[in-house]
Amino acid sequence: xxxxxxxxxxxxxxxxxxxxxxxxxxxxxxxxxxxxxxxxxxxxxxxxxxxxxxxxxxxxxxxxxxxxxxxxxxxxxxxxxxxxxxxxxxxxxxxxxxxxxxxxxxxxxxxxxxxxxxxxxxxxxxxxxxxxxxxxxxxxxxxxxxxxxxxxxxxxxxxxxxxxxxxxxxxxxxxxxxxxxxxxxxxxxxxxxxxxxxxxxxxxxxxxxxxxxxxxxxxxxxxxxxxxxxxxxxxxxxxxxxxxxxxxxxxxxxxxxxxxxxxxxxxxxxxxxxxxxxxxxxxxxxxxxxxxxxxxxxxx
Amino acid sequence: xxxxxxxxxxxxxxxxxxxxxxxxxxxxxxxxxxxxxxxxxxxxxxxxxxxxxxxxxxxxxxxxxxxxxxxxxxxxxxxxxxxxxxxxxxxxxxxxxxxxxxxxxxxxxxxxxxxxxxxxxxxxxxxxxxxxxxxxxxxxxxxxxxxxxxxxxxxxxxxxxxxxxxxxxxxxxxxxxxxxxxxxxxxxxxxxxxxxxxxxxxxxxxxxxxxxxxxxxxxxxxxxxxxxxxxxxxxxxxxx
Numbered sequence: 001x002x003x004x005x006x007x008x009x010x011x012x013x014x015x016x017x018x019x020x021x022x023x024x025x026x027x028x029x030x031x032x033x034x035x036x037x038x039x040x041x042x043x044x045x046x047x048x049x050x051x052x053x054x055x056x057x058x059x060x061x062x063x064x065x066x067x068x069x070x071x072x073x074x075x076x077x078x079x080x081x082x083x084x085x086x087x088x089x090x091x092x093x094x095x096x097x098x099x100x101x102x103x104x105x106x107x108x109x110x111x112x113x114x115x116x117x118x119x120x121x122x123x124x125x126x127x128x129x130x131x132x133x134x135x136x137x138x139x140x141x142x143x144x145x146x147x148x149x150x151x152x153x154x155x156x157x158x159x160x161x162x163x164x165x166x167x168x169x170x171x172x173x174x175x176x177x178x179x180x181x182x183x184x185x186x187x188x189x190x191x192x193x194x195x196x197x198x199x200x201x202x203x204x205x206x207x208x209x210x211x212x213x214x215x216x217x218x219x220x221x222x223x224x225x226x227x228x229x230x231x232x233x234x235x236x237x238x239x240x241x242x243x244x245x246x247x248x249x250x251x252x253x254x255x256x257x258x259x260x261x262x263x264x265x266x267x268x269x270x271x272x273x274x275x276x277x278x279x280x281x282x283x284x285x286x287x288x289x290x291x292x293x294x295x296x297x298x299x300x
Numbered sequence: 301x302x303x304x305x306x307x308x309x310x311x312x313x314x315x316x317x318x319x320x321x322x323x324x325x326x327x328x329x330x331x332x333x334x335x336x337x338x339x340x341x342x343x344x345x346x347x348x349x350x351x352x353x354x355x356x357x358x359x360x361x362x363x364x365x366x367x368x369x370x371x372x373x374x375x376x377x378x379x380x381x382x383x384x385x386x387x388x389x390x391x392x393x394x395x396x397x398x399x400x401x402x403x404x405x406x407x408x409x410x411x412x413x414x415x416x417x418x419x420x421x422x423x424x425x426x427x428x429x430x431x432x433x434x435x436x437x438x439x440x441x442x443x444x445x446x447x448x449x450x451x452x453x454x455x456x457x458x459x460x461x462x463x464x465x466x467x468x469x470x471x472x473x474x475x476x477x478x479x480x481x482x483x484x485x486x487x488x489x490x491x492x493x494x495x496x497x498x499x500x501x502x503x504x505x506x507x508x509x510x511x512x513x514x515x516x517x518x519x520x521x522x523x524x525x526x527x528x529x530x531x532x533x534x535x536x537x538x539x540x
Contacts, residue, residue, distance in 0.1 A: 032534040069393045072534060089313070089395050097393040101386030101538050106378075107326050116323075119314055120394045160390075 021082055021094060021167045021198045022046040023068060028077035030067040031222075036075060037063040039222045045198060045215075050191070052213030052230070053202040054298055059219040061202045062100065065172045068200070069097040081168065095168035096161045100176055102153055104145045110156050111141040123163035131159045134193065151182045158186070162193050169199045175208065187212065206295040218298040226298055233295065239264050240271060242278070243287040250281050262291060313395045317407045320378060324408035327381065328374015332412055335371015336419050339364050343424035353433045356424075361442035362494065364420055368451035369458050369486040371416045373479070375409030376462040380479055383466065386538035398536055399528035402463055406524070409459040413451050421447075445506040446497075449513030450490050453520075458486025460520040464527050467535045489516050 023045045031037035037060045045051060053061050066072045068079055070086040084091035104113045118128045132138055135155050140148065145156060158174065174190055175183035183205075191199075191212060200217075203209050209216065209230075216233060218226040226233070241260030242251065251261040263274060271288065278285060325332070342363050346356040379401070382388055388401060421443065428435060462482035474480055489512070497508040 033532065066389070066537075070395075071389055071392045071537070073532070092393070092395045097390070099386055099389050101389065103386035103390040103538075105323060105387050106381040106385060107323070116319060117390070119319060120316065120391060120396070122314060 019082075019167070020046060020048065022080075023168065023198070023200075024078075024080045024083075025068070026078045026080075028067060028074045028079060030063055030072050030074045030077075032063075032072075034075075037222050038067065038219075040077070041222075041224055042077075043217070043224065043227055045200070047215070048196055048198045049214035050199045050201055050212050051215045051217050052209040053200055053217045053219065054204075054206070054209055054295060055219035055225070060222045061219055062172055063222075064219065065097065065099075065170045065200065065202065069095065069170055071097075094166055095170060096164075096166045097170045098158060098161050098172060098174055100173040102145075102157045104153075104157065106146075107144075109142055109144050110137065110148070113145050113156065114159060117160040118163055121160070121163050127163045131162050134162065135159050135189065150178060151186070154178060154182075154186055155189075158190060167197050169194045169197055169201075171199060171201045173202050173204070175203065175205070183208070206293045209295055210293055216295065216298070218295075220298070230295075233298075234267075237264055237292055238267050239291045240274075241287075241289050241291040242285060244278065245284040245286065247278070247283045250278070250283055257291070260287075260289075260291065313400075316391070316396070316400075317404050320404040321408045321411045324374040324378045324412060327378050328372075328412060331373040331377075332371050332415060335367040335369075336416050338370070339367040339416065339420035340423050342367075343420065343427060347427055347431050347433065352431065356428050356433055357436065357439045357442075360424055360428075361439065361447040364417070364424075364447050365450040365454050365490045366487055367420070368413045368416050369454045369490065370483055372409045372412035372455040372459070373483060374412050375405050375455075375459045376466075376479055376482055378408060379405040379459075379463050380466045380477075383536055384538055388536040389538060392533055392536060397528070398531065398533055399525070401536060402460075402524045402528055405459055405463050406456055406520070409455050410452060413455045417448060417451055441506055446493075446509040446513075449510055449517075450493060453513040453516035454486050454490040456520045457489055457516050458482050460523050461485050464523065464531075467527075467531060470539060 024043075026042050028041045029036050029039050030041075037058075041060075041064070053064065055061050063072065067074055068081075068086070070079070070092055079086040081091040081094050084094075086092065105116060108116065114128050114132065115125075118124070132141065135158065137152070137155050137159060140152055140156065145153065148156065154174070161169065161171075169190075171190060171194075175186050178186060187208065201212065213230050215228065216226060216230045217224065240263050241257065242263060243259045244251070244261065247261060251263075255262040265271065265274065268290075275285060275288060343356065343360055346352060346359055349355045382391075382401075391401065392398065425435065459482075462478050462485075465478040465482070469478060493509055493512040496512070497505050500508055
């Protein structure tokens with residue numbers, strides 16, 4: 001595992017002609033009221049992909065997002081967006097930030113809340129209408145935000161992020177506190193809208209992270225614990241689960257988890273050999289799957 | 301070197317002052333209604349009293365600033381609500397300076413004061429005129445050199461203290477929160493100025509009141525300028 005570092009330099013433009021964006025942090029320390037939460041964090045991100053930011057509570061995920069978004073001023077170090085200091089207006093107009101908090105002003109209807117944020121962003125009525133249609137929240141326009149369900153609130157909250165095409169999206173736990181079905185719906189929606197952009201996406205859900213992320217940026221104690229391709233991440237133990245008929249007595253039932261018999265192997269290369277051996281013993285294998293999520297190691 | 305909090309991205313972010321005023325009206329309309337109603341009731345009660353002419357001319361200008369402070373609480377309520385709800389987090393991300401957040405709070409407070417004063421003075425003076433009360437020079441002096449300036453000064457002082465206080469404290473609700481205590485703090489200058497003014501010769505009375513109002517407004521501006529510069533942006537974030 002790489003303890004910290006940068007993704008290798010990429011070509012300066014995308015195949016479709018859109019500008020390539022770049023986030024660079026150099027020796028950034030940041031936090032609250034003088035207490036450092038992030039300590040000497042450096043990385044460069046420029047491959048337009050989904051970067052899942054992981055870490056246990058208090059690791060500094062939200063602080064990292066707030067620092068990149070220019071909400072928190074670093075105690076030391078620099079944050080640049082496309083080479084521009086985040087303190088500059090031009091830098092901020094290149095990214096969109098979604099907090100884990102709704103941030104919708106009190107006492108406003110959905111329409112008014114969206115217009116409020118449209119005013120701040122300089123978005124037109126047409127752009128607001130377009131996003132309202134995209135997110136399917138037309139019927140909520142005249143309702144007060146405070147009376148909406150969690151899922152509806154999340155949709156409205158997300159809407160403001162897509163008024164303008166920005167190219168960089170900082171999404172801090174967009175699916176937190178949602179039930180699994182709604183979380184998937186919101187996740188799919190967000191990812192469809194930010195397709196081909198540079199997305200930093202924080203989550204506590206390791207399976208979600210594994211499903212959507214190309215890169216992983218794991219924070220531990222305010223420092224980068226791992227930054228690299230998710231595909232390069234290997235669990236410390238390689239455990240597979242085998243769902244099979246006729247395995248009683250042939251596979252140890254003590255290691256059974258639900259319908260799956262667990263087998264620890266040296267690595268994926270040993271799976272075909274094991275499967276052949278089990279078939280030779282007359283076991284009818286219905287399914288073989290990896291049971292350990294390599295991302296779990298990042299939390300330990 | 302650390303950038304001052306008051307600084308930030310440049311000024312190409314649209315002003316939210318008008319939007320904030322409208323939202324303040326929506327959030328603080330009850331206070332606005334109560335402040336205005338009390339001042340109107342006072343005016344009518346004074347005009348209905350036995351010494352209605354003298355009572356109105358001497359008492360009405362002195363009481364209106366108290367109701368202006370009370371009625372303009374919507375500005376502070378909007379500021380505190382936005383901070384707690386995480387609105388400021390987004391606004392700062394979009395490039396709005398912390399100084400602007402304070403200024404918008406003051407502007408919306410001043411707008412509420414203007415509404416209360418406009419209604420109170422129009423109705424109060426109209427009723428007094430209809431009641432054939434002599435609207436003499438002293439009344440106009442009181443209104444222009446005490447009532448109007450102290451209404452704005454007292455309300456802005458309340459808002460400034462409340463905004464700074466709520467920014468440096470964990471949000472609480474109810475009467476024991478900055479919002480609950482701020483009106484009492486805000487009324488203090490208007491009363492103190494009267495006490496001081498009463499201790500000087502009458503010829504200097506209005507110099508003291510108008511001068512004090514000016515000094516309070518200057519103090520408010522200075523206080524907020526220093527706070528916006530010294531206060532870290534994390535002070536504006538929701539603790540949720």
